Amino acid sequence: MSEFKDILIDQTTRVLKDYCNHEVIEAADNTWPDALWDALAKIELPLALVDPDAGGAGADLDDVGALIRLSGNFAAPVPIGDTMVANWLWSVAGGAPVAGPVVIVPDSGSICTHDSAGRSTTLDGTLCGVPWGQNASILTVAGNTLILIPAGGDAACEQQHNIAGDPRPDLTFFNVTLDADHTRPLPEGWDSSTLEEYGALIRSAQMVGAMDRALALAVEHANMRNQFGRPLAKFQAIQQQLAVAVEQVASAAAALDGALAATSNSADFGFAVAVAKVITGRAATSVAAIAHQVHGAIGFSREYDLQHVTRRLWAWREEYGAELLWQRRIGKRVLAGKGRIWDFITASGEDQKI
Amino acid sequence: MSATITFPAVSLPPQTEEVRRDVRAFLQTCRDDGVFTPSGNSWAIFNAEFSRRCGAAGFLGMTWPNEVGGHERSMLERYVVIEEMLAAGAPVGAHWVADRQSGPQILRHGSDAAKALLPKIAAGECYFSIGMSEPDAGSDLAAVRTKATRVEGGWQITGTKIWTTFAHHSHYIIVLARSAPQTDNRREGFTQFICDLSAPGVTVRPIVNLAGTHEFNEVVFDAHFVSDDFVVGAPGQGWDLVTGELAFERSGPDRFLSAHTLVEMAVEAADDDDRSAEIIGGLVARLANLRQMSVSVASMLEAGQSPMLEAVIVKDLGAVFEQEVPDTVRSMIDVAPQMGGEGLAREMAHSVLHAPSFSIRGGTREILRGMIARGVGLR
Numbered sequence: 001m002s003e004f005k006d007i008l009i010d011q012t013t014r015v016l017k018d019y020c021n022h023e024v025i026e027a028a029d030n031t032w033p034d035a036l037w038d039a040l041a042k043i044e045l046p047l048a049l050v051d052p053d054a055g056g057a058g059a060d061l062d063d064v065g066a067l068i069r070l071s072g073n074f075a076a077p078v079p080i081g082d083t084m085v086a087n088w089l090w091s092v093a094g095g096a097p098v099a100g101p102v103v104i105v106p107d108s109g110s111i112c113t114h115d116s117a118g119r120s121t122t123l124d125g126t127l128c129g130v131p132w133g134q135n136a137s138i139l140t141v142a143g144n145t146l147i148l149i150p151a152g153g154d155a156a157c158e159q160q161h162n163i164a165g166d167p168r169p170d171l172t173f174f175n176v177t178l179d180a181d182h183t184r185p186l187p188e189g190w191d192s193s194t195l196e197e198y199g200a201l202i203r204s205a206q207m208v209g210a211m212d213r214a215l216a217l218a219v220e221h222a223n224m225r226n227q228f229g230r231p232l233a234k235f236q237a238i239q240q241q242l243a244v245a246v247e248q249v250a251s252a253a254a255a256l257d258g259a260l261a262a263t264s265n266s267a268d269f270g271f272a273v274a275v276a277k278v279i280t281g282r283a284a285t286s287v288a289a290i291a292h293q294v295h296g297a298i299g300f301s302r303e304y305d306l307q308h309v310t311r312r313l314w315a316w317r318e319e320y321g322a323e324l325l326w327q328r329r330i331g332k333r334v335l336a337g338k339g340r341i342w343d344f345i346t347a348s349g350e351d352q353k354i
Numbered sequence: 355m356s357a358t359i360t361f362p363a364v365s366l367p368p369q370t371e372e373v374r375r376d377v378r379a380f381l382q383t384c385r386d387d388g389v390f391t392p393s394g395n396s397w398a399i400f401n402a403e404f405s406r407r408c409g410a411a412g413f414l415g416m417t418w419p420n421e422v423g424g425h426e427r428s429m430l431e432r433y434v435v436i437e438e439m440l441a442a443g444a445p446v447g448a449h450w451v452a453d454r455q456s457g458p459q460i461l462r463h464g465s466d467a468a469k470a471l472l473p474k475i476a477a478g479e480c481y482f483s484i485g486m487s488e489p490d491a492g493s494d495l496a497a498v499r500t501k502a503t504r505v506e507g508g509w510q511i512t513g514t515k516i517w518t519t520f521a522h523h524s525h526y527i528i529v530l531a532r533s534a535p536q537t538d539n540r541r542e543g544f545t546q547f548i549c550d551l552s553a554p555g556v557t558v559r560p561i562v563n564l565a566g567t568h569e570f571n572e573v574v575f576d577a578h579f580v581s582d583d584f585v586v587g588a589p590g591q592g593w594d595l596v597t598g599e600l601a602f603e604r605s606g607p608d609r610f611l612s613a614h615t616l617v618e619m620a621v622e623a624a625d626d627d628d629r630s631a632e633i634i635g636g637l638v639a640r641l642a643n644l645r646q647m648s649v650s651v652a653s654m655l656e657a658g659q660s661p662m663l664e665a666v667i668v669k670d671l672g673a674v675f676e677q678e679v680p681d682t683v684r685s686m687i688d689v690a691p692q693m694g695g696e697g698l699a700r701e702m703a704h705s706v707l708h709a710p711s712f713s714i715r716g717g718t719r720e721i722l723r724g725m726i727a728r729g730v731g732l733r
């Protein structure tokens with residue numbers, strides 16, 4: 001798999017270098033970056049994770065984790081990670097993957113009703129903060145049904161942005177009916193938190209990528225910028241701060257790798273993802289703060305690239321559950337188990353299900 | 355250049371689960387027999403009876419060859435044994451240094467005479483101390499002044515070591531001494547010697563710590579004789595040997611489990627509400643993350659790599675974590691620390707009083723962070 005992974009990383013890096021520059025990112029809050037998306041689509045990333053039998057490239061979650069991380073590194077203002085994962089999940093459930101962007105809304109139970117024969121689903125109500133909601137199809141769960149809401153047209157869109165400036169509109173549906181092509185029974189082993197777990201995994205991977213970048217920029221800046229006749233990197237106060245950032249990025253990357261290595265439908269996947277989201281979220285806070293401190297005023301300017309990744313770190317740590325939500329879930333499970341937490345940490349499979 | 359250090363995810367091989375069951379059963383028996391009650395920071399608790407039982411059960415010298423009393427198990431199997439013991443708050447202090455670093459060093463660099471000590475270490479009957487720090491040489495270890503002078507058949511050691519944990523209990527101490535005059539390279543001219551703590555010319559004086567316990571000591575050597583076969587490695591190799599063992603010393607579960615007994619007791623005492631759940635979930639996530647990183651380093655060591663920077667990262671993150679445990683617990687439950695006795699109040703007192711040492715022993719926080727900074731190209 002690894003040569004294939006290298007090729008994917010190579011191709012994706014090239015596309016991002018060419019199409020995801022400062023201007024593209026700055027403009028993306030109000031215009032969908034067509035050229036960037038088309039370039040990513042051209043190298044077939046939207047279907048990368050889908051099985052070859054279903055028309056995909058057959059990459060595995062570990063490969064795709066690396067690509068999502070890369071997209072975070074470049075602060076890509078498109079839901080490419082969301083699309084790769086959502087298309088795969090949809091195809092696993094038997095749906096036909098789509099070429100355009102797909103995003104994940106974990107739960108739409110409150111706005112969905114299914115007809116008794118299970119042939120159609122009606123949407124009536126508002127989904128809040130849907131990533132690129134005006135451009136993307138939406139993979140969502142209502143009860144025991146997985147639903148793919150097609151992109152475009154059928155909802156009233158009220159534009160909102162997260163603090164990175166990425167579109168997170170509220171979509172309101174007025175009695176929109178979807179036929180059976182757009183619904184699938186929830187596959188064996190999935191439950192109401194499955195989509196949220198994948199959403200959290202995607203954001204964790206993006207955060208690790210964004211932290212790679214923030215740290216690299218800070219180290220580079222510390223070596224280049226001179227004050228008092230020497231590079232900032234010579235000052236011990238700067239070294240000590242950057243060492244903490246290095247530790248935080250390393251711990252986040254390790255937590256991400258742990259989640260990517262967990263078998264995707266195993267019972268302990270949820271715990272691995274919870275750990276990843278908690279650790280990457282914590283690390284994001286610390287790494288963004290340190291990167292800014294080391295940069296001084298230039299890091300606070302709009303023109304300098306650091307803000308593209310740090311604003312996304314601040315946004316992504318909240319999406320698909322902030323640290324507190326996942327901590328609560330882990331903690332509740334541990335409290336309900338009544339055993340030693342050590343037994344829980346060293347367990348696997350069903351015994352580590354949250 | 356990327357400044358991101360990777361810790362590949364490793365899952366422990368299935369046979370380690372068998373080892374885990376064995377060690378859990380062993381610990382239960384020891385508790386039932388009254389050999390110990392769980393305590394935090396348990397690798398600083400001396401209990402020879404427990405160590406002898408560990409030896410008899412095959413939990414010491416686990417990775418060493420059979421002919422020196424070892425058990426030819428993998429490093430990951432050993433890892434599971436020590437993490438279970440530490441998580442259970444078992445008093446591993448007597449054999450800790452001998453099993454973790456002195457023994458492996460003797461195995462690799464010792465003479466046959468020195469190797470004759472290994473079966474006793476593996477039996478849990480022979481204990482070692484570390485003789486590095488001196489009154490004027492702490493973080494700056496190259497400032498060591500203890501002097502080794504060549505004499506007929508061996509060396510004569512003169513000087514003072516300080517903060518030497520369990521020198522009053524141990525049989526031997528491995529001393530880092532200057533065996534050749536200082537040159538422009540301050541790290542040259544050091545040699546490590548195995549010194550018999552009961553032999554003439556060695557005086558051990560207690561230093562009581564702030565918790566009121568006698569763990570460390572001052573050790574004075576006055577023309578103490580060491581025969582050639584108790585030199586570790588070749589003369590002049592001292593610095594390389596000392597730094598070579600640091601990856602083993604710095605990345606283990608001892609670096610984040612020092613307050614684990616308190617964590618378990620606090621979870622048991624916590625209310626079943628959202629706030630407690632959030633705090634406990636945070637502790638569990640960090641612990642799981644540190645453990646994963648530490649296991650990753652163990653498997654790099656097993657593969658013969660030398661993950662120096664990775665080990666330093668685990669140690670510093672681990673020390674921050676275990677130092678934060680008492681305050682995290684204080685934010686969740688109301689408990690007045692109490693000296694003596696048993697249970698949560700005692701454990702809280704123990705953790706509060708020992709926490710300051712977590713970021714000093716084995717390399718201070720600032721020194722570790724300096725190494726990390728250098729490792730990613732700063733300086």
Ligand SMILES: Cc1cc2nc3c(=O)[nH]c(=O)nc-3n(C[C@H](O)[C@H](O)[C@H](O)COP(=O)(O)OP(=O)(O)OC[C@H]3O[C@@H](n4cnc5c(N)ncnc54)[C@H](O)[C@@H]3O)c2cc1C
Pocket residue numbers: 483484485486487488491492493494516517518519520570711714715716717718719720721
């Ligand atoms: C519980 C405990 C057990 C120990 N057991 C042993 C043992 O068995 N054997 C043994 O040999 N030693 C032992 N030690 C000693 C330990 O290794 C030393 O304490 C440690 O190396 C630090 O040295 P120091 O205490 O002299 O502090 P110093 O080196 O004097 O440091 C004091 C402070 O200054 C900072 N500092 C020093 N240099 C720098 C620098 N270049 N840049 C920035 N900051 C700096 C340090 O980080 C620290 O915060 C033990 C220590 C403790 C606390």
